[in-house]
Amino acid sequence: MNAALDPNELAKRQLELTRLINAPRALVFQAFTDAKMISNWWGPNGFRTTTYSKDVRPGGAWRFTMHGPDGTDYSNHILYTKVVPDERLEWDHGTKEGEVLFKAVVTFKDEGGKTRVTLQHTLPTVEAREQAAKYAIEGGIQTLARLEAHLASQR
Numbered sequence: 001m002n003a004a005l006d007p008n009e010l011a012k013r014q015l016e017l018t019r020l021i022n023a024p025r026a027l028v029f030q031a032f033t034d035a036k037m038i039s040n041w042w043g044p045n046g047f048r049t050t051t052y053s054k055d056v057r058p059g060g061a062w063r064f065t066m067h068g069p070d071g072t073d074y075s076n077h078i079l080y081t082k083v084v085p086d087e088r089l090e091w092d093h094g095t096k097e098g099e100v101l102f103k104a105v106v107t108f109k110d111e112g113g114k115t116r117v118t119l120q121h122t123l124p125t126v127e128a129r130e131q132a133a134k135y136a137i138e139g140g141i142q143t144l145a146r147l148e149a150h151l152a153s154q155r
Contacts, residue, residue: 012126015136018118019144023129024106024153026113029086031147032106035062039148057083062091078104084138093121100124102132117144 021028031037035054044047046069054062062078075095081103082090088107094100102123109116120138122131 010122013123013129013131014120015123015133015140016118016120017137017140017144018116019141019148020111021115021117021144021151023115023148024113025086025110025115026148030119032089032108032153036143037150039064041146042143043146044142045146056089057082063114079152102128117147119144 018139023031027115031041033054037048037052038054041053042064043066048067050065050067052063052065054060054064056062058080062076062080064076064078065078066074067146068074071113077095078091078093080091082088086108088105090103090105090154092100093104094104102121104122105118107116107118107120115148121132121136123132
């Protein structure tokens, strides 16, 4: 994907979700980067996640499978491209064969002891964005709700 694209064209390929999480920024960032924590909440309602490896650093990878409520397994491979502790994660989300399905940016902003999490996915085409929107928006909303519920249960 070309970073020098017209911003309007780029926006047509993006999905963005945000949620204010009632937890401190460092803890929310840890929930995204700790292999045991993320396996407890990652994915939409009814999904389970099995993490095989997680190396959160530029060039590091997270290999995992999401298990759907219908028994379907979804293998995933994330390659981290940027990590700014407690502030930002960037990754290429794809397959173990190296195909990039989309690029993701997650930002963490402190708002009075709570954390504003913003997920932004950039897909390769407008058509791919339209297809992904059919499941990714609601799935992302559910995933962030599961994150907040997980963190609340840890207190």
